[in-house]
Amino acid sequence: MTAEPLLSIRDLSVRFRLPEGEAVAVDGVSLDLMPGEVLGIVGESGSGKSQILYAMMGLLASNGRAGGQVRFQGQDLLSLPPRALDRVRGQSLSMIFQDPMTSLNPFMRVGDQLAETLRVHQGLSRDAAWKAAVAMLDRVRIPDAASRARRYPHEFSGGMRQRVMIAMALLAKPRLLLADEPTTALDVTIQAQVLDLMAELARETGTSIILVTHDLGVVARLCDRVVVLYGGRVMEEARTETLFDNAAHPYTRGLLAAMPRLEAPLTPRLGTIPGTPRSGGGDVSGCPFAPRCPDRIDICTKARPPMRITGEGRRAACHLVEEAQ
Structure with a gap:
């Protein structure tokens, strides 16, 4: 079939x-x-x-x-x-855009941007959403994910920013x-x-x-x-x-x-x-x-x-x- x-x-x-x-x-x-x-x-x-x-x-x-x-x-x-x-x-339905620097909020920490997705769409608590965001950053092979999650987009290389976008897009499965x-x-x-x-x-x-x-x-x-x-x-x-x-x-x-x-x-x-x-x-x-x-x-x-x-x-x-x- x-x-x-x-x-x-x-x-x-x-x-x-x-x-x-x-x-x-x-x-x-x-x-x-x-x-x-x-x-x-x-x-x-x-x-x-x-x-x-x-x-x-x-x-x-x-x-x-x-x-x-x-x-x-x-x-x-x-x-x-x-x-x-x-x-x-x-x-x-999620989307990864061509330029991650224009897709990420430069005034928000990377971890907060990922956690916001889970809090808005899945109703997770702040702590649970943060833990899930760090786990996803680790999954897309960003070194020292717990520390990097507290940094801003401009502190990441182009390849790392694109990994962040992949993590954000796949968070909600x-x-x-x-x-x-x-x-x-x-x-x-x-x-x-x-x-x-x-x-x-x-x-x-x-x-x-x-x-x-x-x-x-x-x-x-x-x-x-x-x-x-x-x-x-x-x-x-x-x-x-x-x-x-x-x-x-x-x-x-x-x-x-x-x-x-x-x-x-x-x-x-x-x-x-x-x-x-x-x-x-x-x-x-x-x-x-x-x-x-x-x-x-x-x-x-x-x-x-x-x-x-x-x-x-x-x-x-x-x-x-x-x-x-």
């Missing part, structure tokens, strides 16, 4: 009102996340990756609006009133963790440690993860499945090993070609995708990648490509791919 998805997104759109018109950041995205799964959402800057997470969390800018459906544990997050959404965000490029500002050694820590804690707690990133190396290290986004639309979806071995969409192949590989011949320059990423604008009738696609044909600029099932557990939105028989 197939398990029910923990998260089911259907036809999600995110639009922003601007003086010059309406910008479409997310355009009809649909995807599922299974319990215990780690899903990567990849694409260039401006592809709409982060806006999917912000829409789910109710954190869009004041000029933004979301449409469609985001069902999580039987509830549509987009239609929940603010207080009900606060309860979901505090207990079942959420069913789903949203991670918005959580290792972008870290050097590669600390990045690997943080990613391994996220994966280890997720396995221990049974937490599912959606990881937003532009780094395919991070995806290869952590994710079970990948969704490739461009111009606010899903271009391709597949299991990680399938995507890396045999990408179906020209955009995915371009991203993979731009990755440095140890086994590849040494060349003066990495591969690139010609042109510039599509910036937010109005609705696009054809494929948003068509202006940059080396394989485009006439229909690519005129008709929206259908999402075709190209194999078991994989799909692609391209006029040039064939439906699996």
Whole structure:
């Protein structure tokens, strides 16, 4: 018997009102996340990756609006009133932001910030919440956790601050963790440690993860499945090993070609995708990648490509791919 998805997104759109018109950041995205799964959402800057997470969390800018459906544990997050959404965000749904220094309160001790989460959402006493906060800091391998809990964010390194954010996000043992490029500002050694820590804690707690990133190396290290986004639309979806071995969409192949590989011949320059990423604008009738696609044909600029099932557990939105028989 197939398990029910923990998260089911259907036809999600995110639009922003601007003086010059309406910008479409997310355009009809649909995807599922299974319990215990780690899903990567990849694409260039401006592809709409982060806006999917912000829409789910109710954190869009004041000029933004979301449409469609985001069902999580039987509830549509987009239609929940603010207080009900606060309860979901505090207990079942957590998020790690890209820059921990702007996410942590610089005027509060780190331990107090973690303890506040437990006091507000789980009703723990001050002492019990503090002990649990110190224990979680120790669990994310912050040395001398009891002493460090009494320090302020500026007294921590970037990698340690990101560990604090992971600890805060996992304190309530959420069913789903949203991670918005959580290792972008870290050097590669600390990045690997943080990613391994996220994966280890997720396995221990049974937490599912959606990881937003532009780094395919991070995806290869952590994710079970990948969704490739461009111009606010899903271009391709597949299991990680399938995507890396045999990408179906020209955009995915371009991203993979731009990755440095140890086994590849040494060349003066990495591969690139010609042109510039599509910036937010109005609705696009054809494929948003068509202006940059080396394989485009006439229909690519005129008709929206259908999402075709190209194999078991994989799909692609391209006029040039064939439906699996």
